[in-house]
Amino acid sequence: MITMNASASRHAAPSRLAINRIGLWLFILSESFLFLALLSTRFYLQGVQRPPEMNQPLGLAISLVLLLSSLSAYSCEMAAAHGDLKGFRRYILLTISLGALFLVGVGVEWAEAFHHFPPSSGFGSIFFTLTGVHAFHVLSGLTLLALVYFLGRRGRYTGGSYWAVEGAAKYWHFVDVAWVFIYPTLYLVS
């Protein structure tokens, strides 16, 4: 009986991980519909018009910061997967710092945007909604990463069990993918 239970739990672990992954992918899919709707709103309300005051270099800079944070999130996940806890801690802190830097960049952009196209204007309403919803996702991703970091410090992710790290990293990459579409839609299309 004991042998059977041990065998059953051995088989249960990978299938539970597979279910976790599918659940997360479904969540990401549902979230992507939200961004898809917001992106289509931009073209429906404003066509391809863009105010000339858009700070395009700043847009590129914060895009590169977010891409770099994705690289560090990936490195963090790989370090956890290979049992490198020191590397895991280093990369997750780097990801959090880069995410915070991205939010500062969005804040600077917002301060400029308030003068040129306030939220009451056509483009302003799209700009602030899209970047606001995205920034909220970044903020929730940062909270998740911070939680994973503190759990990691307590030695939670040892012995090949690191689902929380994987889940947080996947969510962070999704936030990056969303920005890959938001950036040209708001800053470059004309």
Added chain:
Amino acid sequence: MQKQALRAKLRLGLVVFAVLMALEIAEYVLGTAIKSGGWLVLAPMAIIASWPIVRYYMHINQIRHPGE
């Protein structure tokens, strides 16, 4: 062995990042240079840029091959 495998994975991550950075910069250059109809170039570029993230960073293949 474990360290070598980790190093190989980190190298792959760096290559993906370099590709993404090049695509973003190309997007910026084209987006600022093209005065009209830029979306015809920018939309496919955004789709192309999102694929390496989904494939290599998010490991979408794990859905079909859980052991990957």
